Amino acid sequence: MEVLLKDLVSSSKLLSDFKEMYDYENRLKTFTNWPFVENCKCTPENVSLNMDASILSYFWYTVTKCKVPHVSMCTLKISCEPLLGLSFKLLNCLLQMAKAGFIHCPSANETDVAKCFFCLIELEGWEPNDDPWEEHTKRRSCGFLSLTKQFDDLTMEEYYMLEMTRLRTFLCKTGRSIINSFEEEVAATRKRLVDNFVSNHQYTPQPPVPIQADPTCPPSESS
Template identity: 40%
Template sequence: MASLNDLSARFYSYNKMYSYEMRLQSFADWPFREECQCTPEMMATAGFVHCPSVNEPDVACCFFCLRELEGWEPEDNPWSEHIKRSPNCGFLAMKKDFGELTVAEFYHLEQERLRIYIVCHQPYMYINSTKKEMSSLFTFHRARVVTEWFDVY
């Protein structure tokens, strides 16, 4: 499983993974192909990115909630597994494709993604930070989100 540094790097690199095509590209070396529930297409549709290691070639991580799943079996359904393991993931509740999101909707999703990352994966930072420090972090993140949105469009 990923270290805290790996999770930090993933959080910042996964902002491009709202795109189905970008997620699908990550599954070039995915061990499951045809006649499986967990094909690259199904994995990408369910919000997963392939993030293998030498010892774990089938690790997939949700770009939104950063939930890692491994030990996939051919009959595993990515949507079902994602819902079972991370029922409150914001990606699962998304009703639109990325290209249909407004700036406000994208901003809200990115703020939720940041909140999940901080609370679930950086609890010491969250607990030991002042309200002003957290506000500063969210302000920085807001500026980054708006810049990235306009870079895409």
């Protein structure tokens, strides 16, 4: 039970932190510790680069091409400085991932996990020719990707409706995870009790009644 409570506290913090990820630059900053720098699937071309005008020009060109709103050269330099020194191909990959709503959420066993801050889909095992936007859209309908206007152009009402969708998605997934963990703990406790009664009192156990899933929550997806 203590572990479940810790998970709940951690999830509550993420719920608040992810609210800042509507901002493109905040998403991009999460990739400063991306594990693949050279000789990996995501970076078949690796050319060491220095922080100079040509690099920032490349960043600026890519961001403009991606139509990322309200990003100045000054703020771009601050956001991207930790990423400099990587190959052009990897830089473009990370920029495209941030544009598609992904943030870097590594774990001990999977260091290249990228998660959408909005719909929470997780993808890993990126290939050289993967298009982050395409990989995202073909796996789940995401309210963030479905926006018909730039985020900064949303009205207050549109923003609150968008946030309601994000919160509902987050709470459904978090609740489902906690319920699953709780059910596993209940099953383990029940087994210990049943084994004790069977061995000591010749008890014949009844099969457990399955718990129905909440139909209002979207199914969990990851790849």
